[in-house]
Amino acid sequence: MESHSKVDAPVADYQPRPRVLVVEDETNVAEVVERYLRRDGVDTTVVHDGQSALDYLSSDGVDLVVLDVMLPVMDGLEVTRRMRAQNDATPVIMLTARDTESDVVLGLGLGADDYVGKPFSPAELMARVHAVLRRGTRASSPGPVIRAGALVISSEYRTVELNGTSIELTAKEFDLLFFLASNPGRVYSREQLLNHVWDYSHPGDTSTVTVHIRRLRAKIEEDASRPRHVKTVWGVGYKFDA
Numbered sequence: 001m002e003s004h005s006k007v008d009a010p011v012a013d014y015q016p017r018p019r020v021l022v023v024e025d026e027t028n029v030a031e032v033v034e035r036y037l038r039r040d041g042v043d044t045t046v047v048h049d050g051q052s053a054l055d056y057l058s059s060d061g062v063d064l065v066v067l068d069v070m071l072p073v074m075d076g077l078e079v080t081r082r083m084r085a086q087n088d089a090t091p092v093i094m095l096t097a098r099d100t101e102s103d104v105v106l107g108l109g110l111g112a113d114d115y116v117g118k119p120f121s122p123a124e125l126m127a128r129v130h131a132v133l134r135r136g137t138r139a140s141s142p143g144p145v146i147r148a149g150a151l152v153i154s155s156e157y158r159t160v161e162l163n164g165t166s167i168e169l170t171a172k173e174f175d176l177l178f179f180l181a182s183n184p185g186r187v188y189s190r191e192q193l194l195n196h197v198w199d200y201s202h203p204g205d206t207s208t209v210t211v212h213i214r215r216l217r218a219k220i221e222e223d224a225s226r227p228r229h230v231k232t233v234w235g236v237g238y239k240f241d242a
């Protein structure tokens with residue numbers, strides 16, 4: 001009889017791999033980019049037009065979008081414009097055709113973080129990708145202690161103090177607070193919080209996020225009905241105000 005070997009398998013540490021969305025309609029370019037990203041341990045998803053990119057981003061958070069400018073249905077500039085209009089601050093690296101300086105200027109003006117001119121070497125693109133991902137990692141690892149008003153959050157000791165008084169949080173409440181506080185001002189949808197703070201075993205149960213936000217506010221806000229730190233952004237999600 002076959003034994004239940006899976007039961008004995010070690011539980012993998014929760015260590016999220018960086019997630020990148022590649023938006024490129026040229027199949028051969030998309031394949032090369034995907035191969036290099038995967039080789040570097042990046043969780044990679046490829047879509048082939050602008051609308052599919054927005055659809056994907058509205059349900060799933062990623063750490064970075066590699067976005068071609070020339071795309072069917074909706075071009076990369078419009079994708080970036082709409083992302084930023086929806087307060088989606090996910091970093092964007094644009095792939096621009098050579099000699100289209102206006103696309104570069106426009107793209108960066110719309111909120112793209114970097115660009116690579118086509119034709120590009122995969123090595124160059126990967127260097128940009130890792131640079132942007134490192135910036136993102138730094139932003140979410142601001143050091144052992146975060147201070148925001150009367151709130152002191154220690155990642156090292158996983159403790160929270162409000163006006164010098166220790167606050168008891170559950171593990172997930174702490175993770176949620178620490179994640180939001182590590183990225184102050186950035187708006188996250190419930191789906192994105194579910195992806196970042198929980199693991200992937202909670203398919204789409206965004207009410208979990210709502211419940212944890214409510215409990216968190218009851219504990220860390222001086223007036224939970226008028227939260228100072230964990231703010232609701234109507235129709236979008238939540239953000240942390242320092």
Ligand code: CA
Nearest residue numbers: 025068070071
């Ligand atoms: Ca293209």
